[in-house]
Amino acid sequence: MELHGYFRSSASYRVRIGLYLKGLDFDYRAVNLLKNEQRGEEYTRLNPQGLVPALVDGQQVLTQSLAILEWLDETHPQPALLPTAPLERARIRALSYGIACDIQPVQNLRILRYLQSEYGLTDEQKVDWIRHWIHEGFVALENQLNPSPFAAGEQPGLLECCLIPQIYSSERFGMDIAEYPAIHRIMLACNEIPAFIKARPENQPDSTI
Numbered sequence: 001m002e003l004h005g006y007f008r009s010s011a012s013y014r015v016r017i018g019l020y021l022k023g024l025d026f027d028y029r030a031v032n033l034l035k036n037e038q039r040g041e042e043y044t045r046l047n048p049q050g051l052v053p054a055l056v057d058g059q060q061v062l063t064q065s066l067a068i069l070e071w072l073d074e075t076h077p078q079p080a081l082l083p084t085a086p087l088e089r090a091r092i093r094a095l096s097y098g099i100a101c102d103i104q105p106v107q108n109l110r111i112l113r114y115l116q117s118e119y120g121l122t123d124e125q126k127v128d129w130i131r132h133w134i135h136e137g138f139v140a141l142e143n144q145l146n147p148s149p150f151a152a153g154e155q156p157g158l159l160e161c162c163l164i165p166q167i168y169s170s171e172r173f174g175m176d177i178a179e180y181p182a183i184h185r186i187m188l189a190c191n192e193i194p195a196f197i198k199a200r201p202e203n204q205p206d207s208t209i
């Protein structure tokens with residue numbers, strides 16, 4: 001498999017965690033978002049949306065990080081990213097979508113660039129914007145987390161694949177995760193797990209470019 005992504009992209013980071021949790025081998029193909037390579041002809045042949053990540057498996061191209069993670073879970077069931085009981089699966093999906101559909105999209109590069117070019121937002125205003133939406137999302141998430149080590153119990157899964165990259169983004173913008181104790185506890189537990197360590201942005205080959 002080939003993962004096309006960018007070291008700082010939270011959606012790419014989600015998929016890296018999933019691949020490493022499942023112990024799957026893949027080649028990493030860096031797509032430099034700052035150079036707009038995601039909009040170039042070569043990459044948009046893989047994903048016409050011009051967004052990373054894309055996962056290539058033989059002749060198949062998969063896009064949308066959550067669809068990729070669920071596909072990985074269906075094709076490589078162990079260790080599972082989702083619980084087995086339908087209601088628990090729905091709960092973990094809801095928490096994960098809360099991050100991937102409601103927090104992350106409004107702070108995406110193209111949104112920030114548009115806010116700057118069309119509405120003249122300064123860098124400081126963009127940081128306020130980002131923090132505002134993350135804080136609102138994290139407060140809601142915090143109130144929905146159980147006191148077990150991970151969102152679904154003893155093992156990390158889909159929610160942690162989404163949460164750890166979102167925490168990385170929030171820390172980049174100066175937020176203090178200790179303000180959200182349940183989220184903080186999950187973060188500390190994930191920080192000990194090799195899959196999460198390998199997936200970190202600073203451990204990717206394009207982090208030094």
Ligand SMILES: N[C@@H](CCC(=O)N[C@@H](CS)C(=O)NCC(=O)O)C(=O)O
Nearest residue numbers: 009010011051052053064065109110
């Ligand atoms: N819903 C998509 C979001 C993908 C996405 O937003 N990717 C960002 C990086 S995290 C991107 O490629 N941004 C490029 C841009 O905004 O131009 C997914 O989960 O895969």
